[in-house]
Amino acid sequence: MLQKLRDWLGLERDMVVMIVTVLILTLGGQMWAKYVPKYLEYLGASTLIIGLYGSIKAVVTALYQYPGGWVSDKLGPKRALVAFTFTAIAGYLIYLFAPDWRLFLVGTLFVLVWDSMSQPAIFSLIGETLKKSRRAIGFSVQSVLKRLPIIVAPPLGGYLIEAYGLEWGMKIGFTVSIALALLAVVFQENFYAKTGGGDRKVRGRILAVWKEMDRGLKRLLVSDIFARLASNIIGVYVVLYVLNVLGASPVEYGLLISVQMTTSILSYFPAAKLADIYGRKPFIALTFTFFALFPLALALVPSAAFLPLAFVIAGLREIGEPARKALIVDLAERSHKGRAIGLYYLIREGVMIPAPLIGGFLWDLSPQLMFLTAFAVGALGVLLFISSKIEG
Numbered sequence: 001m002l003q004k005l006r007d008w009l010g011l012e013r014d015m016v017v018m019i020v021t022v023l024i025l026t027l028g029g030q031m032w033a034k035y036v037p038k039y040l041e042y043l044g045a046s047t048l049i050i051g052l053y054g055s056i057k058a059v060v061t062a063l064y065q066y067p068g069g070w071v072s073d074k075l076g077p078k079r080a081l082v083a084f085t086f087t088a089i090a091g092y093l094i095y096l097f098a099p100d101w102r103l104f105l106v107g108t109l110f111v112l113v114w115d116s117m118s119q120p121a122i123f124s125l126i127g128e129t130l131k132k133s134r135r136a137i138g139f140s141v142q143s144v145l146k147r148l149p150i151i152v153a154p155p156l157g158g159y160l161i162e163a164y165g166l167e168w169g170m171k172i173g174f175t176v177s178i179a180l181a182l183l184a185v186v187f188q189e190n191f192y193a194k195t196g197g198g199d200r201k202v203r204g205r206i207l208a209v210w211k212e213m214d215r216g217l218k219r220l221l222v223s224d225i226f227a228r229l230a231s232n233i234i235g236v237y238v239v240l241y242v243l244n245v246l247g248a249s250p251v252e253y254g255l256l257i258s259v260q261m262t263t264s265i266l267s268y269f270p271a272a273k274l275a276d277i278y279g280r281k282p283f284i285a286l287t288f289t290f291f292a293l294f295p296l297a298l299a300l301v302p303s304a305a306f307l308p309l310a311f312v313i314a315g316l317r318e319i320g321e322p323a324r325k326a327l328i329v330d331l332a333e334r335s336h337k338g339r340a341i342g343l344y345y346l347i348r349e350g351v352m353i354p355a356p357l358i359g360g361f362l363w364d365l366s367p368q369l370m371f372l373t374a375f376a377v378g379a380l381g382v383l384l385f386i387s388s389k390i391e392g
Contacts, residue, residue: 012129014078015138017191018122019145021081024184025088025114027149028177031157032170034257035250037236038243039170045101047360053105054236054356060109061116062349066206068117069124069342077121077128077338078192082185084121088114089181096174116349120342127329127337133276135329139322140272143264147318150261155254162250209339216390217331220284221344223388224324225351226381227291231317232355233374234295237363245367246304256311263315268322275323281390284327287320288385292378299371327390 032039037050045053072080091110098104122142130138161169242248242256275283290313297310332340362370 013191014125014193015129015141017188018078018081018125019142021085021184021188022122022142022146023149024180024187025085025177026146027153028092028173028180029111029115030150030153031160031176032173034154034239034253035157035161035166035170037239038250039166040101040104042166043098043101043104047363049101050236050240051356051360051363053101053108054232054359055353056105056108057112058232058349058352058355060112062346062351062353064112064116065120065345065349066339066342069120069338069340071117072121072124072338072342077125078188080121081118081125082188084114084118085181085185085188089178089185092174092177092181096171096178116345119345120338123325123329123332123341124338126325127332132326132330135326136272136275136280136322137269139325140268143318143322144268147261147264151258151265154257155251158250158252158254206343209343213340213343214331217328217340217344219388219390220324220327220331220385221348223288223381223385225348226384227288227378228348228352229355230291230295230374230378230381232352233359233362233377234298234370235359236356237359237367237370238298240363241298241367242304242307246301246307248304248307252304256307259308260311260315263312264318267316267319271319272322272326275320275326280320280323280327280330283320283323285320285382285385287317287324288378288382290314290317290319292375292382295371295374295378299368299375 037053040050040053068080068084071083075083088111091107091113094107094110095104098107126135126138126142157169157173160172163169164172239253242253243250248256271283271286294310294314294317297313301307301310328341328344332344359370359374362373
């Protein structure tokens with residue numbers, strides 16, 4: 001019975017090690033991640049600087065994707081993930097001791113090595129470990145276990161902020177992240193299977209990778225860009241809207257994140273299994289639809305009491321994510337795997353770079369204008385995807 005469940009969920013040894021590593025690092029990071037805009041405000045950052053932080057994240061996330069795929073192809077995904085964990089620890093240390101927002105932004109360059117460079121490696125590891133017919137469920141397991149800590153961590157972070165103040169609440173969170181990341185390194189070094197490696201002959205050649213990239217993957221990329229723009233225009237301002245405009249407390253905001261994550265988790269397994277059986281596209285279309293609807297919901301809520309409904313919609317944005325990721329791996333197999341995945345995300349995240357600054361400009365005019373603009377952009381992405389010819 002246990003073996004059947006393990007097979008159904010795609011729980012191969014290296015999958016388990018990778019998933020536990022992601023879970024550990026997420027538990028630490030999500031204690032403070034949602035409160036970073038507020039912490040930057042405390043460190044003296046203006047609204048424009050907070051928008052700049054969002055743009056820096058977008059720039060670095062974009063630029064790190066292709067090198068992450070290159071490192072994964074060269075070292076192998078397992079060794080690459082260990083290296084990325086070490087680099088993130090340096091970033092957490094900078095966060096802990098940063099006296100102002102300037103040094104904090106420097107720390108972000110290191111923290112995002114794990115958040116961004118690890119993505120092509122994780123995709124490659126799942127692609128190597130699982131057959132095509134089990135990849136969506138494999139991504140679902142990884143996504144569910146990654147989000148379980150997000151149910152607990154943001155309210156805990158909110159409690160620490162209320163109990164010890166913003167500065168020390170955040171510093172405690174950074175310290176926990178350092179300890180858990182060190183634990184993740186030890187776990188990976190001891191439990192990854194000692195087989196498989198990278199290709200020492202790997203070269204960069206971005207243009208060659210683009211030329212060989214599957215057409216279906218390029219079409220998916222275009223629709224994905226519009227969906228993510230809808231999210232990134234509003235991303236760093238959601239916490240400010242909830243706390244400053246609607247008057248919710250940090251703990252209440254943390255509970256809203258828990259509502260969002262619980263909704264995501266409940267949708268993952270049935271949607272992923274159906275996507276493995278009946279095809280990826282309908283579930284990806286649903287995901288893009290909810291990306292468009294979340295900013296619309298925020299624009300329409302009359303008070304904080306209605307926010308849980310909006311965050312249920314936010315949770316449903318994940319319903320087709322395992323299917324989308326599995327489709328990326330399916331299509332990337334036809335070219336350079338890690339590098340193709342890295343290039344996909346390099347382009348997608350590169351387009352996101354101005355989104356937070358655009359959001360900041362719109363926010364200064366009207367938060368509702370920002371949300372409605374994001375909705376319109378997301379809706380365009382849905383229409384493009386539905387009309388695209390993509391096998392999957």
